[in-house]
Amino acid sequence: MKSSLRSLISKETREMLRDPRIFLLMIVAPIIIFVLLGTVMGYATEKTVQATTFGLKIAIINNDEGEFSRYFIQFLRSFSNGTVNIYPVGTDPGALFQSKIYDAVLVIPSNFTESLAHGKTAVVNTFYFVKDLSISSTVKFSSLNSAVNAFQQQLLAGLLSSAYPNLNVTSLFHIISLNESAILGGREVSFSSINSLLSGAIALIVAPLMIFSIASSLAASSMGIEKEEKTLEILLTLPIKRSYIMFSKVFGAFILSLAGMIGMGIGFYYYISSVLSGVGGRVELVKTLYILSPSALAEAAIGLLLSLLFILGASILISSLASNVREAQAMTSYTWLPILIPYILLMYIDLSQLNSASVLAISLIPASTPLIVLKSYFQGWVAPVIVSFAANILYFGVVLYLGAKWFEGERILSTRVSRKNLLYKLRK
Amino acid sequence: MVGPNGAGKTTTLRIIATLLKPTKGKVEVFGKDVVDQAEEVRRLISYLPEDAGAYPYMTGIEYLKFIASLYGVNEDYVSDGAELSGLGDALQERIKTYSKGMKRRLQVARTLMIRPKLAILDEPTSGIDVLYSLQLRNEIKKKSKEWGITILLSSHNMLEIEFLCDRVAFVHDGKIVNVGTPLELIRKTNASNLEEAFMRSISN
Numbered sequence: 242m243k244s245s246l247r248s249l250i251s252k253e254t255r256e257m258l259r260d261p262r263i264f265l266l267m268i269v270a271p272i273i274i275f276v277l278l279g280t281v282m283g284y285a286t287e288k289t290v291q292a293t294t295f296g297l298k299i300a301i302i303n304n305d306e307g308e309f310s311r312y313f314i315q316f317l318r319s320f321s322n323g324t325v326n327i328y329p330v331g332t333d334p335g336a337l338f339q340s341k342i343y344d345a346v347l348v349i350p351s352n353f354t355e356s357l358a359h360g361k362t363a364v365v366n367t368f369y370f371v372k373d374l375s376i377s378s379t380v381k382f383s384s385l386n387s388a389v390n391a392f393q394q395q396l397l398a399g400l401l402s403s404a405y406p407n408l409n410v411t412s413l414f415h416i417i418s419l420n421e422s423a424i425l426g427g428r429e430v431s432f433s434s435i436n437s438l439l440s441g442a443i444a445l446i447v448a449p450l451m452i453f454s455i456a457s458s459l460a461a462s463s464m465g466i467e468k469e470e471k472t473l474e475i476l477l478t479l480p481i482k483r484s485y486i487m488f489s490k491v492f493g494a495f496i497l498s499l500a501g502m503i504g505m506g507i508g509f510y511y512y513i514s515s516v517l518s519g520v521g522g523r524v525e526l527v528k529t530l531y532i533l534s535p536s537a538l539a540e541a542a543i544g545l546l547l548s549l550l551f552i553l554g555a556s557i558l559i560s561s562l563a564s565n566v567r568e569a570q571a572m573t574s575y576t577w578l579p580i581l582i583p584y585i586l587l588m589y590i591d592l593s594q595l596n597s598a599s600v601l602a603i604s605l606i607p608a609s610t611p612l613i614v615l616k617s618y619f620q621g622w623v624a625p626v627i628v629s630f631a632a633n634i635l636y637f638g639v640v641l642y643l644g645a646k647w648f649e650g651e652r653i654l655s656t657r658v659s660r661k662n663l664l665y666k667l668r669k
Numbered sequence: 670m671v672g673p674n675g676a677g678k679t680t681t682l683r684i685i686a687t688l689l690k691p692t693k694g695k696v697e698v699f700g701k702d703v704v705d706q707a708e709e710v711r712r713l714i715s716y717l718p719e720d721a722g723a724y725p726y727m728t729g730i731e732y733l734k735f736i737a738s739l740y741g742v743n744e745d746y747v748s749d750g751a752e753l754s755g756l757g758d759a760l761q762e763r764i765k766t767y768s769k770g771m772k773r774r775l776q777v778a779r780t781l782m783i784r785p786k787l788a789i790l791d792e793p794t795s796g797i798d799v800l801y802s803l804q805l806r807n808e809i810k811k812k813s814k815e816w817g818i819t820i821l822l823s824s825h826n827m828l829e830i831e832f833l834c835d836r837v838a839f840v841h842d843g844k845i846v847n848v849g850t851p852l853e854l855i856r857k858t859n860a861s862n863l864e865e866a867f868m869r870s871i872s873n
Contacts, residue, residue: 248738252724259726259763471722478686478716479739480708651689 245481246489253463253493262566263462267455268501275508283515289380297323297381300343302332307354313392320388338370345369345385357396365389428534449545449611450581451505453552456498457573460556463490465569468561474654484645491553491641498549537618540626544610547633551608552577554640558647562658572658580608592616592625604629607636670823671830671867672840678823679719681840682789685821686716699786715785719792721776725765729756729775732764733782740783750782753808770801777805781812788813790822794829806832827863837863841871 257263299317303310318325323344328337334346348366350356356363369382398410421432467473476486533541559576560569583606592600604613604625613629647653670678683689684696687707696703698710723732733750737743751760754774764772773796780788793809794802810833813820824830830837831851839847839854847854847870851863860866 244741245739248735252727252735255731256724256726470725471718471720472724474688474718475716475721477688478711478714479736480712480741481739482708654688 243485246485249481249485249489250493250496253489254496256466257459257463257493257497260462260466263459263497267459267462268497268504271451271455271501272504272508275505275512279508279512279515282512283518286516289375297344297385298342299323299325299385300328300334300337300346301325302328302330302334302337302346302348304330304351305349305353306330309354309357309396310349312396313349313353316392316395317388320391334366334368338368341370343370344372344381448505448509449548449608450584452498452502452545452549453577453580453608454574455501455505456494456549457552457556457577458570459497459501460490460494460553461560461563461569461573462566463494464557464560465563465566468563468569469565477648477654483648484641487554487557487641487644487648490557491550491644494553494557495550498553533615533618537614541611541614544614544630544633547630547637548608548610551633551637551640552580554637554644558640558644561644561647561653562656564657580606584609584612587612587616593620597624600625601628605632607633609633670821670838670840671825671827672823673871676840677843678840679791680843682716682791682821682823685787686714686789687711688716713786714789715780715783715787716789717776717780717791717793719795723764723772723775723779726763728763729754729760729767729771732775733760733779736779737783742783746782746784750778753782753812754778755804755808770797773797774801774805777809781809781816781818784816785818787819787821790820792824793822794824794826802826802829809833827867831863839867839870846870 301314301317303314314325314327326343330351334348337343337346346368348368350364350366353363353365367385371378394414398414401408401410401413422429423432424430467476473486477483555577556573559572563569563572587603587606587609590603592603595603600622601624603609605628606613610626610629610633613625617623617625670681672678680689684691684703685698687703687710690704699713701709701713703710724735727735730747730751733747733754734744737747737750740746754760754777756771756774756778759767759771764775767775773794777790777793780790790809794805797805806829809820812818820833822833835850837849837851837854838845847857847866849857854866854870855861855863858866858869860869
């Protein structure tokens, strides 16, 4: 590497790292946000689970007092860890809610036993006392529904046992068992791993998008500050290739983006771990990643880095039209929307439903290589991966070429695109 | 170059510094065309724009080293630059903490320390107080002689021009309306000082 290019890259990384706006907002903040979110979400999940475990406080007004209503009450007492209190016939449910003790009040109708004995539906009026709109409330209320379903199953089992004494009723409820496994990329893998991968699929889109967003902001700041501090004019008169100014900004921001990616990865891992630990689970990262072949993972990683380089190049080029950091960041945030929208769509499109030409056309979406690699791996395709890599190498090359030409020209100093300028021109 | 605002001084300096292309005519720096041989011209020149800035999170000494590395010159040049700036221990501080005068001194040092064949200074003492201006002028005069640097500068300050310049061009509406040594210009226009000579030149 030429020493002047090395000096420029070193200058870029040093300036960005020392700039508290960049360092805090783009490198430290995402880590802190994930860690805070993870801590809060972990705590909330734990509390929700606790709320469910502690169970409901139920008041039952038993207007029946028959055999089946007694079974039902007994069952609820054994099923729930909470409190089940019985109130006499004719108690006003409204009065029970006034006490604010109970989560739910069940009114067992007077024909409960008779209806069940004759195989008819018995309607139990149930009133929930909504204390707040939290997730734990919803979970609590759904646990009552589960209890009723379990009671019905037990009731059915009892009826079947008495009708068919020789039948193993318990096995009847699990008479068909699915032994699940999945074929992925020609390999048989456990279905739980696939579930784990699918549930983490959102990360496949969120992580690259966050990385791209931070990287484009970094690049925009790096270019914007050059204009804001009026240092570009001097740089352009120095005995260096002007294209080096562009290259150094791309690679300087690339190095910092990698640091940001590692930080964000740690933060994201902490976030997922915290949420899962709240429900007694844990992140099986290695197991989940193992279901992808090493070559697919390597291709996805290279695709991500290539896409990142393209995003950085485009952001530098676009932000060179701004006159300060704020304008530069605003411009890059608007202009990468054309990438963001197809990217999100791509996540939800099942490529196997499309014809070959459409798949190849989708592979041309800028910065989409990591997603194309993963989706193609599931299908065992090669062509879309090659097309996506070729297209994104081309895009990056074009951006670098245009950038180099733009920096060689004289208009880089004078051209300024801002909302004010555009509105003025439109009015004219 | 002396001229009123909008006369074309900065535009001319920017053309010579290879930042702008001339719309007409040809500009050469030591025989090198500023358009066709821009990279070669950049090896011969060092340009100080009127409102030049420096990287706020670098220290003064890091900035001088950074510039020296791009010109491919050794640490001796950086030491000369540090001495020329007169910033002393402040060179270890970040540039964002500098006053306007300190920044200007650093910029003048940056421009001259690499000993270019041609230093282009656009209003080198603009916006700085009398004391610093005097010190800077003395340094510019001394170092340009010591290091054999040709200085091309633009200024509104006639005292500065008389003190620093061997040859002066009065510029008006994009044209040189009078040129010569300060004394020649005063004589040519029957003026009592350079300021009057300038006024008479542009009113003609």
